[in-house]
Amino acid sequence: MEKNGLSSLGIIFMQCSAAIRGWVKQSLNIDMRCIEELSSGAIYCQLLDMIYENVVPLKDVVFATNRITIFRKNFIVLQKCLEQLEIPIEVPIEDLVWCDFEANLAFAVEFFKIFRTLSSSCEKRMLTYKALTARNYQKFSMDPPTLVSRGTEIPNLEELEKNFTS
Template identity: 30%
Template sequence: MSGSRTDLLAWVNDLLQINYTKIEQCGSGGAYCQILDSIYGDVPMSRVKMAAKHEYEYLANYKIMQNVFKAKKIDKPIQVDKLSKCKMQDNLEFLQWMKKFWDANYGGQGYDAVGRRKGAPMEPPATVAPVASGARSATGLSAGSARTGGRTPVGGFRSGSAQPNEAVQQLQAQVRELSSHLEGLEKERDFYFEKLRNIEILAQTQLEVLEAEHKDDVTLREIQKILYSTEDGFEVPETAPVDEEETF
């Protein structure tokens, strides 16, 4: 399958009325979802995060894509783990396939991309930078600074150094990057915790209904067992002493 990066970007930007500057930005999944919507017109675009910035938003977009592929019986594996890392080659190859699929299935009808997004702001998604690379860079920088010899005075950098300001800026940028990534991980954690909590409530409610009818459900019991299981070393004590006098 052919298609240069320049040609594919021009096609995506024109079709979706967006302003992507590099193929890697397609890794957020939003553009792929809307390309499918331009063909079928029934993708739930209200749930698609076109300006996704966090990994959990990327994964939510790919889940929508997978549902569309399943519903339309599209026999094409979606390598989410590779695409969501926003690597150029993986997304270039997938976008080439998407263009070929679009050419074969688009009916020529007009498509109001902005209208389908309901005018949602279309800031291009940021490509994800692996945290490990930033951590290694920070470590390397610190080690390099240590090897240059001597201690930095408390009041500032050693005189004669030509790199202090640049080094500080690099570290500050890494801190901002890590803080942003941490925020995304916390949101992703809360997102999946809420799902598990809803499953727990649903299972418990249904079991209470069955118990009132003197019935039971083995599957629900197994679900509860999984939800309440713990790792070795983190078991909750069967009996814990309670100090009734203790107040908080």
């Protein structure tokens, strides 16, 4: 059943997208507007750096780019660090770098689950982590092109949910 032009799966995608974006915004103090911004791999690298000091070579991560070749390099840095730490998560690089909403959302959810588990053992580092300083004051940016995400079309998800369930 559809209401407001959205299926229940579409609403779930949007709610999940909002939750992930909120977590990233709060963790890294950035303005993230859509899930596809995760396509660069840089955000994952910095999130992993929040947990493991001196494991992720943030100097090798490019934070402001819209080039798929750089996205791949960032994800290779991430993948090597995950392998070094023996963290069991598959990184579908080619699906992620093409800014696919579903692929990025699915990977973000998996990464979030692992992050929550791993970060519980290093709460002090998490509280004192200076995200901006760690990335040498670089901004996260994929401009241009401007991305329009299916996960950001409805500004008030609570209102959407009320309308959908009524």
